[in-house]
Amino acid sequence: MLFKNITIIDENIVQKNNMYVGIEGAEITLIDNKMPEKDFGTVYDGKGKLLMSGFYNAHAHSAMTLMRGYAENLALQEWLEKKIFPFETKLDSNAVYWGTMLAMAESIRFGIVSSTDMYYFCDDMIQAVLEAGCKNNMGRGVTNFTDADLKDLDSFKEMKYTFENYNQAGSGKIKVDMSLHAEYTSNPKTVMQLAEYTKEIGANMHVHVSETKFEHEACKERNKGLTPVAYLNSLGLFETNATAAHCVWIEGEDFQILKEKGITVASNPISNLKLASGVCNVPKLLKNNINVAIGTDSVASNNSLNFIEEIKVFAISSKEKYGDPTAVTPVEAIRAATVGGAIGQGRTDCGKLKVGNKADLIVLDINQPQMKPAHNLINNLVYSASGSDVVLTMADGKVLYENGEYKTIDIEKTMYEAEKAAEGILKQL
């Protein structure tokens, strides 16, 4: 496939007009400013279009689309205990499969090519992801409220099973991450044992960190003043490539630890605002050269996977919270949404329009009133584009979505089955 005469955002997040981008198999093999002689097959007319890297959703719980708009206007504990947890006890393979398929449909519609997930029924989720043609770093969050050894925990057994059966599935589209749910849902022994196992198998780590002030302060009380970041680090959890989700309340030495250990911080700006958890200090993270990525968190607390909206809120909420309209530039925001997320997922050949990289690409229709005038398309992309301006989504060189048409997903069936599964659960409650 050849994108012809198209505006691109290049690997340095610089706009270039009238470019030619060639795809062979799963790879980008040509980026040039003139028509190649070589035949790339299908030619895509780039007039009025913008081509860029797809988005990498750095923190998600995909199957929770089933709970979209189900529980609103509740305080966090009430929301979790009266609504979310009871709903989740009724989940089954079928519901999780269709919830995940719905999330994949919404993801590719909004330009997300890959998601870092933490949930359960991981094999059902992976099945949906593979059928949809998306990429995913799947994690089964380990929790432990007992004295049991890691190896005896059901959550660990599921994670191990998932890793052994699905890691690198779909020609590497699927990566299975190790995952600790959080400090407050585990204990030091579990953290240490999981850290050791993760290092041994060389997997990525994915963990919730300092989402709420309560959680952050309670950790310090329980652990001799250690913050979640310091506590988890002291137990060796950050010895592999890791994603720390949220990091709203990190402080002091936390920044130093995150930097030294090369941790990716997945900021979830919309969920954090909506649940009144706070605003991640993205300006300070960037100043400390910490890799920042953007996550949607679950649809139950967002309530969409509209990634362009997420990028805008990522930038503007930081500006207000930290009192600086110059903080978090459009270029920094796009970097976080693309290569920042890919790094967190351990995908070193993704997230940039670069020859040799995987062809995980999106096309936006920029011939629309909200994108005019085009003084600067990078500014317009971050602040003016609508999520639905994405008109083509491609992963590993395969078109998944184009102009409202899903190439891999039966969208009507998916919406019907997801709705039916959600209704079925409600009937049991």
Next chain:
Amino acid sequence: MLFKNITIIDENIVQKNNMYVGIEGAEITLIDNKMPEKDFGTVYDGKGKLLMSGFYNAHAHSAMTLMRGYAENLALQEWLEKKIFPFETKLDSNAVYWGTMLAMAESIRFGIVSSTDMYYFCDDMIQAVLEAGCKNNMGRGVTNFTDADLKDLDSFKEMKYTFENYNQAGSGKIKVDMSLHAEYTSNPKTVMQLAEYTKEIGANMHVHVSETKFEHEACKERNKGLTPVAYLNSLGLFETNATAAHCVWIEGEDFQILKEKGITVASNPISNLKLASGVCNVPKLLKNNINVAIGTDSVASNNSLNFIEEIKVFAISSKEKYGDPTAVTPVEAIRAATVGGAIGQGRTDCGKLKVGNKADLIVLDINQPQMKPAHNLINNLVYSASGSDVVLTMADGKVLYENGEYKTIDIEKTMYEAEKAAEGILKQL
């Protein structure tokens, strides 16, 4: 026109399924749960669609679309003085006309039927609004840095001319508001004289209030501790129906004054976040039964007119800032976006799906992954919908936009001319 078998959000912001809504001329004349015998002409199949009131944008500077993405990552004063003001000195009739037409195209694409504007070249703006078929409350913000009487000010003369020539134009689609730019760009004599004139002619008032902390505190220093709200009120500015835009830093007695005077507060959440001005205390305004509406502010500081995005940010930014995830419910947010704005505009027969009201309506496509499952469509509308889910926009019973097609605007010409006008100005700078 008859909307057949459609889901609606009714005048009490309650979802009703399988409804029939009939339009005759500019009015809604039927809302029923069964097919009427009467022939309403064109029948619109409501399957998979949601019908509701259009949006009322309570604070805008429409022609500033020309500056979209033109100046980013600057502190407020630098942004204004080095970028916005120099650009504005080069504006002319043609540029303002096309900038406004572009804003109208974007507005109706995102479901806005009416905007409260403050700018200049008001007659050019009104021409574009009328051609587009939109509604507008146009104001020419009065400023005065001299000792001159109100009647001798150019800004006042322009406003008076606009009022006398255009108020109630387009069968009432156009209302001309009186407008004071702000406390810090005028003086007590001007405020008093304008207040008197406004009361005399019975027009609406539109004024910027307490947008930034600096402005708010400087007003108190200048005026014996009086806040902008208290100062303007003491000079009689709030004796007619009025919109106070921003109100980010209001405090103490301000809430009481706004309530007693029946002032509409136009919150501009995205612009306020992006410029790091702060977050309006919407929860407290609502608690005090003050009418709250939602504005986009200008595209130069937003940078779009995506109103569904604005509604979402309106709700979630308040939740975080004021530490309460239960604050600003979806119903309250929809009320602010519709009837709240209409009240501010002095349009008592607008903003609600109600027999006898003006047919200012929008239709959303809800048969999309981001709107499923539909546990609660009002929650989904506020938190999950994409701005582009609007598939039909109607003002005074006339369809302005349907499925990507503009009925009143030559969209290609508008985008071309707006871009050309912006480029022309850049060349002069």
